[in-house]
Amino acid sequence: MTIDNNTPEKESNWLSILGRSLRQDLLPVLTNLKLAIILLLVIAAFSITGTVIEQGQSGIFYQSNYPENPALFGFITWKFILFTGLDHVYRTWWFLALLILFGTSLTACTFTRQLPTLKAARRWKFYEQPKQFQKLALSAEFDNASLNSLPEILKKRKYQVFQEEDKSNILYARKGLVGRIGPIVVHIGIVVTLLGSIFGAMTGFIAQEMVPSGETFQINNIIDAGPLAAKVPKDWSVHVNRFWIDYTPSGGIDQFYSAMSVLDAQGKEVDSKTIFVNQPLRYKGVTFYQTDWGISGVKVQINNSPIFQLPMAPLETNGKGRIWGTWIPTKPDLSEGAALLAKDLQGMVLIYDAKGQLADTVRTGMSTQVNGVTVKLLDVIGSTGLQIKADPGIPIVYAGFAILMSGVVMSYFSHSQVWALQTGDRLYVGGKTNRAQVAFEREILEVLDLLSSSSIDNIASSDKSLLPNV
Known part of the structure; x- marks a missing residue:
């Protein structure tokens, strides 16, 4: 006779042992308050890191700003940033793992602590022995008193009063049960917020575009995207109607703007907005932020030639400011030319001749002689630097934050309880609360x-010679 070791009874026993092991070993760890606090601090620290260290930039950017010598704080270099994923903190596997672990800890705490506490608070709990009132921090005894007036007094103070029909000598009252629900709602809000963050990191994308004024573009330059990110929309495009900069009287940049229009597949405008820093354009879940600017080109005319639009490129200045330059031919065979340099969009351009000497400084609409020809500057064309984000998790994050704030408000309500017991002519009254102790007292x-005054009135009406001893 053979014995089958894989019987349903054995499988059931293994599952029972596994479940018991999880409850006894894993749950105490997950519901540990110290673990939750440590996880919260670690998440906050890495979130700050993601704010301080620029996210989603190119490798060249990090090499320029975080060199190996000298290393920031002795160890933060471009290699360290790229290796650890600090250039895209919020999409790294370890940051998402921290969010999942923290959310699991809160969920476990909710089911093992908060819900049982709420369930216990909802039970009617009568005190039927005088000695039970001794453990209350606030209690009193009355001689020759009755609790008949107590229910009405408590109801006027928004208490919910419970009495049994066959036991009219005992009373239990409570208010502020919402205060017990508040912590649960707070946990739900945090978990929803975490789920929104994870969903956004998995399904969103970040792109960057540098677009000349007057050009139309579609999103192409994706620099970071989640593994489940949706395809970049191709059924609409964006036209930069105009880009301009407002300068301060001292010549510094005050603000830069981009007037933008969203065009459908037929080229019809479906939305428009002038954006600037902290005032983005949002369309179909995609947000366009104004983050940078540049000079894309100049329009010039040589003698009576057609108008040329020449591109300008940023030049290396070793950290001494930003400057753009281009070269224009002054002879038909391209054997000689002049260099044009510009540092902003205020219209001033420096022109250097074939010998590298400064020939003149001109502004938009002005002409000058260079290498024997007349060069007229017609326009300096700016380009807008846009950061483009799609984060489908944002509505979930906002909903979670709203739930969280609601839970915080609910938590401020005190859960107050009052008990009363009458044995013969002796009345016992006591109560406790979980917060605002002074106000409750x-x-x-x-x-x-009020109860004492009511008792005096009742006794006086029956026998004016009797007074209660409180």
Whole structure:
């Protein structure tokens, strides 16, 4: 006779042992308050890192700004940033793992602690022995008193009063049960926020575009995208109607703007907005931020030639500012020319002749003689630097934040409880609360004063020679 070791009973036993092991070993770790605090601090630290270190830039950018010698704080170099993923913190596997672990910890705490606490708070709990009132921080005893007036006094103070029909000598009252629900709602809000962040990191993308004024573009330069990111929309495009910069009287940049139009597949405008820093354009879940600017080209005329639009390229200045330059031919065979340099969009351009000498400084609309020809500067064309983001998780994050704030407000309500027991002519009253202890004590003292006054009136109406001893 053979025995089958894989019987349903054995499988059930293994599952039971596994479940018991998870409850006994894993749950205490997940619900540990110290673990939750450590995870929260680590997440906050890496979030700050992602704010300080520029995200989604090119490798050349990090090599220029985070060199190996000298290394920032002795160890933060471009190699370290790229190796650890600090150039895209919010999409790294380890950051997402931290969010999942923190959310799991909150969920476990909710089911093992918060929900049982709420369930216990909802139970009617009567005190039927005088000694039970001794453990309350606030209690009182009355001689020759009755609790008949107590329910009405408590109801006027928004208490929910419970009494059993066959036991009219005992009473339980409570208010502020919403305060017990608040922490659960806070946990739900945090978990929803974390889910929104994870969903956004998995499905969103970031792109960057440098677009000359007057040009139309579609999103192409994706620099970072989640593994589940949707395809970049191709059924609409964006036209930069105009780009301009406002300067301060001292010549510094005050603000730069881009007037933009969203065009459908037929080239019809479906949306438009003038964007600037902290005022983006949003369309179909894609957000266009104004983040940078540049000079894309100049329009010039040589003698009576047609108008040329020449591109300008940024030049290396070793960190001494930004400058763009181009070269224009002054002879038909291209054997001689002049260099044009510009540092901003205020219209001033420096012109250097074939010998490298400064020939003149001109502004838009002005002409000058260079290498024996007349060069007229017609326009300096700016380009707008855009950061483009798609984050489908943002609505979920906002919803989670709204739930979180609601839970915080709910948590400020005190859960107050009052018990009363009458044995013969002796009345016991006591209560406790989970917060705002001083205000609760003041309220209970007012209730006791009213109860005492009511008892005196009742006794006086039956026998004016009797007075209660409180």
